Amino acid sequence: MRKMCLAAAALALSLTCNSLVLRAQEQTAAGEAVFSEAVFEAEAGGVVAYDVADWKLMRMDTLSGGAAVATEKRGAAMEFDFTGEAVAGDFVIGKTGGRALASVDGRPAATIDLYKNIMTPSPERIVLVNGLKPGAHKLRLEILNESNPGSKGALVAVDALRAAAASYGAVSGTLECVHNEGLPVTRAKISATGDSVELRAITGVSGEFVFNALPPGEYVLRFEKPGFEPLEKTALKIESREEISLGRVMFEERTGARPLKDIRMPNRARPALARPGDEFVIEVIAPAEAGEWSAALENEFANYPLEIAEASFNPDNGRWTLKAIVPGGASSLLYGLRVKFSGGEDFQPRSVMVSPEFKNSIRVVHLTDVHVYKSESLFDVYKKLAEEINLVNPDLVVITGDLTDTTGYTSERWPESDQYPAMLDLWNSYNAPVFIVPGNHDLSPYKKEEDYLVWNRYFDTTDFSFDYGAYHFTAFDNSFVYRSGGSDEPHAEDLSPEQLEWLDADLAAASGALMRIIMFHVPLHNTDSKVKEIAAQRDVRLALYGHLHMDVVDKLPPVAYVQTGAAFEGSYRVLDLADGRVVEMNAKKDGFTAFKTGMVISATKRAEDGRAVAIKAKNSGTMALPNAAARVEMPTAKGYSCDGCSVVSSFDKDGKTLVTINFDIPAKGTASAVLTAE
Incomplete structure (x- = not known):
């Protein structure tokens, strides 16, 4: 059995440092994971030893050295000889995290659990031992046989080991919602920034957080999460061996991301x-x-x-x-x-x-399967969706379910405070009104009553209808008809008799509408649902749904059943309706494909004096987009001229004016416009 040993004592380093740092970032020619000598900072010698057959290099961009020394082998161990009063480690935490026992000088010091149900594995600093007598010590880190019951693995990945001459201080607390009945704020990002250190952590399922490896000093704590107002706590002084509890830290949801009130x-x-x-x-x-x-x-x-x-x-x-x-x-x-x-x-x-009037020609954007928090990286996709949809300039946006990812159907359930505020905050950046129906990821068939109570706290109802002028829209919940295949799963074969009666009566009452449109989540036109019969009898022309994450157009006259791909993958469908019929709804000539982010883009360039702005938009789809829109902040002026566009409105605010312009973007072409303050 070969061991890899590295000593800091052989290095010619400054003796003014008060910590010893061992960081994983190199690999030998034989493929063995090692700690880099180049990052040692030592007051005295330090040695790390481990079996290279058990520990391998795991590359990860978010780690300090770009990689960690990692193992999933139960019983694998690592030893660290150091001088100081404390040792901390930078470990990778995530859904596959294991457990390890830290012993110092042969005595158990701490059991660490590296499991946390977060979207993306991330490094977190954890104290292994604190308050030792000054002098030389030996740390042993051994992987335990049993992981956290929720973990999908036993991974122990060490980014860095840190020995400190002075004992650490700690700060902890629980992050809770202001407007959501004190529910915990899970998966929030927290940082603790001092003169020479910045640590990061993510709140757990109960909203708990702890920084227990803080060198003495003054810190600023910052809290952030989509759907919440950023929060700072400043001038927090930490002494050696001091443990400060902040108790309940109240974190306020943004306007529009809160439960309904009155x-x-x-x-x-x-x-x-x-x-x-x-x-x-x-x-x-x-x-x-x-x-x-x-x-x-x-x-x-x-x-x-x-x-x-x-x-x-x-x-x-x-x-x-x-x-x-x-x-x-x-x-x-x-x-x-x-x-x-x-x-x-x-x-x-x-x-x-x-609106000044209800038009016979309207534009509707259909989104579905948003799945907020399926991955943290998706928030970039959501931002691009908002930018492109605002450019497309719909009269309204309809969203047909699965707004959240693990609130409803899945076994990994989170409190609604985890995903609802982030999801609701997405629509704050949309210029058009938004209408929403639920999906099976929002409402669980296993916890139906509980989930409906939650949904109604935010949306008030699941079934409703509305009119845009002569266009009648009827939205209903059919999330409970979904079954993934298991015969024992709770589900229904169709809408309830009460729902079917309501649907029929609602459509009958709208018999004079120019066009009737229905909205739901789970596809039903390929089932024995009675909705098909009602839709045909009541001359419904368009049905919008989701669930399968694909672009589909099936025509069962008089109804066109239209599915759009998943929003979390960047899909959105633009539907131009005129005189009670669908004029166009496909981004390609194949008869079913929706738009995807990147197909409609724009760029702006402002003149040096700020009084003119040039806008260029490009459409790579085969569907022309007349009446596209841009909102431009301009200096306040007596008037505005527009070359290649028309000025729709202007509103003054804080010494600036927000000007809205319209212009036409051709199919597979570009459009240019120049707005000038007179």
Whole structure:
């Protein structure tokens, strides 16, 4: 049995350092993993020894040296001779993490568990022993026979071993939501930054975090996660051997990423569509004695008070129904809704879309299978989706399920605070109103009642309908009909009789609509579902669904059943509807392919004086995109001219003006526009 031994004492290094660092980053010609002598910093000699047959090099870009010395062999061991009061290790944590016993001078010091259910394996610093008497010591790290029950492996990967002359301090706490009933914030990224060190950690399933390898000094803690406002705690002083508990650290969800409160309808997933002068309905949970009602439309550019034409209370559901009238001069924008009453106030963002008119020609974007937190890298995909869809300029966006990844159907269940805020925050960057129905990853057949309660806390309902002018949309939940193959899985063969009755009545009531469209998640046109019969009888022309992560168009006259590929893979479908029919819905001439991120792109270039902006857009699809849009921040001016485009609107804010322009992007071509402040 060969061992690899490296000694720091042979190096000519500065003696002013107070730590010894051994970092994995090299490999011998024979393929043996070693620690690099080049990164030793030592006050005295240090030796690391391990069996090269057991430990191998594992490359990983996020590690300090680009690689770790790793093993999955139970009983494999590593020894480290050092001088100091403490030792910490930088280990790779993740879903395959194992357990190891750290002993110092022959006595057990700590058992470390490297399992954490996070999307991407990442390094984390863990103290192995602290508070030793100054002097020479021997650390032994041995892989245990049993891993965490949740782990899919027994991996112990050592990025670095660190000996410290002075004992470490520690800070710990639990991260909790502000607006989500104190639920834990899981998988948040946390950093502790001091004068000479920056450590990173990820909160666990209970929101817990700990930095227990902090050299004495002053630190700034930073907390971040999609869907939450960034948080900092500054001037945190840590002394040697001091353990500070921050207790509950409250982390606030962003506006639009919180559970519903008093306003139940309209909301961010079921907004009202109205014109100036139109009446729309508001539903509010409030006491029967509530009064002094007022309401307003609000966004960053404009505020408009609403006239309350009527207010009535329903004792059966504890809800007030208000009938509000959009003022005649309201600008065409997506607004939040603020409602005040005696004893209460609530604000629901992105809940009222005001348009100058309802057109017979409209553009709909279909998204499905978002699967937030399937991978952390997907947030770059989601950002590109928003940019391209805003450029395409739809009148509305419909999303047909599987918004979350492990809240519902899968066995790896997380609290809703893990994925719902991040998912809801995605739509804050969309310019168009968004309508949402659930999928089987959002609602579990095993925990149906529990998951429906959660869903309704954020969206209020699963089945609903709405009108965009003469176009009627009916959305319903069929997530519970999904079965992956196991005969013992809870599922239903079809919608419930009550749902079918509601669907038929809703479509019948819309018999005068120019076009009827249905939305759901699990495909049903290739089943014995009675929905097919109802859709045909009620002259439904378009059905939008998801689930299978592929582009499909099946025509069962009069209905076109249309599936779009997964949003997490960058797919989105653009549907141009006119006079009650589908004019175009495919990005290629094959009759079924949707757009993917990268097919519609744009770039801007601003003049040196900032008073002119050139925009160039490219479309590699075979579907032309007339009436595309761009929002451009410009210096405030008396007016704006546009070459190759038309100015739609301008709104002043903070000394700047946001100008919206329209232009046409041809199929397989480019478009150029120049906006100038006069």
